[in-house]
Amino acid sequence: MIYLDNNATTAIASEVFEAMKPYFTEKFWNPSSMYDPAIALARDIAAARKSIAAHLGVKTATPILFTSCATESNNTAILGAVRANPDRKHIITSKVEHPAVLEVCRDLERRGYSISWIDVDTDGNLDLKQYVHALRPKETLLISIMHANNETGVIFPVERLARIAKETDPDILFHADATQSVSKLPIDLSGSFSNVDLLSFSGHKFHAPKGVGALYVRPGTPIRPYLIGGHQENGRRGGTENVPYIIGMACALDLAAETHEEDFARMLRLRDRLQKGIEEAVPFVEINGKNAKRMPNTLNVAAHSVEGESLLMLMNQEGIAVSSGSACTSGSLEPSHVLVAMKVPSSALQGSIRFSLSRYTTEEEIDKAIAAFKRSVENVRSASPYWNKTEHKPDFSKYFKNESI
Numbered sequence: 001m002i003y004l005d006n007n008a009t010t011a012i013a014s015e016v017f018e019a020m021k022p023y024f025t026e027k028f029w030n031p032s033s034m035y036d037p038a039i040a041l042a043r044d045i046a047a048a049r050k051s052i053a054a055h056l057g058v059k060t061a062t063p064i065l066f067t068s069c070a071t072e073s074n075n076t077a078i079l080g081a082v083r084a085n086p087d088r089k090h091i092i093t094s095k096v097e098h099p100a101v102l103e104v105c106r107d108l109e110r111r112g113y114s115i116s117w118i119d120v121d122t123d124g125n126l127d128l129k130q131y132v133h134a135l136r137p138k139e140t141l142l143i144s145i146m147h148a149n150n151e152t153g154v155i156f157p158v159e160r161l162a163r164i165a166k167e168t169d170p171d172i173l174f175h176a177d178a179t180q181s182v183s184k185l186p187i188d189l190s191g192s193f194s195n196v197d198l199l200s201f202s203g204h205k206f207h208a209p210k211g212v213g214a215l216y217v218r219p220g221t222p223i224r225p226y227l228i229g230g231h232q233e234n235g236r237r238g239g240t241e242n243v244p245y246i247i248g249m250a251c252a253l254d255l256a257a258e259t260h261e262e263d264f265a266r267m268l269r270l271r272d273r274l275q276k277g278i279e280e281a282v283p284f285v286e287i288n289g290k291n292a293k294r295m296p297n298t299l300n301v302a303a304h305s306v307e308g309e310s311l312l313m314l315m316n317q318e319g320i321a322v323s324s325g326s327a328c329t330s331g332s333l334e335p336s337h338v339l340v341a342m343k344v345p346s347s348a349l350q351g352s353i354r355f356s357l358s359r360y361t362t363e364e365e366i367d368k369a370i371a372a373f374k375r376s377v378e379n380v381r382s383a384s385p386y387w388n389k390t391e392h393k394p395d396f397s398k399y400f401k402n403e404s405i
């Protein structure tokens, strides 16, 4: 299988696996216990916390809170802020967030909170004017905006957004879901990100295992715990720590930092090769987010007159692991909320495929993926009522009249 679905999850790096191993066997203690080997484990967790903090530009380890995943980190950030600040009832977010933010905000909306859902343009860029107008001094409790989009890779200027928020009202809290960007983009919480109060991420997006994440909580940020029932994490999250996975996540971030620049350049080169190869080989395709600042590892391609599920099936038969939109929405026939927000025309909405690379992706894999994509699209189109088989182009008359490419 050629694995090009690294925004869904990544392979565990062998170095990470080796670093974790002893914590599954001889170092099995509960880090809260009071005998020497357990105390040593607590020290290992402290070292992991410090190292992760340092990669994010944080000098002390305390602000890093370990969680089970980014979904928990996002829930903790939003619901923890809501619980601690009952006087403010307005939240700002975007229409293209991951469901781990979207659904929490929708639930709060049902419970009487006022939510401003900020639009994006056709390239996936956030509507800055709308964002500025949405800010309400003394009313806005929290802003939750992602750093990089999981479906398109489009990067939002969270540094700037957070600064504008604090200039409007320093008590507005700013949460960034950085699940797709940590380890890939520079994040300095003492520098350009110094107005970000809360930042979520997850180990399995950068070659650590699934089941461990973290939330950065700037000291002094008023939030209540989300998981209650234990004194762990300085009383901020109950539950015995997942020691091996925490060690694994710290090791994975160390590894990423060691080769960050060359990995970034390599992924960008291969992603651009993939994009160019597809554009040359397959007619009537759109690159979603093409003109926006994008992650170097993500390519979202929409092929006109193609049904996405069939395309995915054929790619699977070709031995290529990709997804349509996010893993959480694949398996449903609903079009991606991100592409709907970007107003991708209906003739291309169903045929969107996300390729996401990792530092282990090779040029040979990319070339095979281009050839497989070409064959798969041709195959689906040959059976599609939306493809004009004599003129070899989409039959736009079958779509809504006011939409075209």
Ligand code: PLP
Pocket (backbone or CB within 6 Å): 007, 008, 068, 069, 070, 071, 072, 098, 100, 146, 148, 149, 150, 177, 178, 179, 180, 201, 202, 203, 213, 326
């Ligand atoms: N936020 C974003 C932007 C994501 O891409 C994901 C996962 O795809 C999540 C949150 C949820 O991450 P996890 O699977 O660790 O809960």
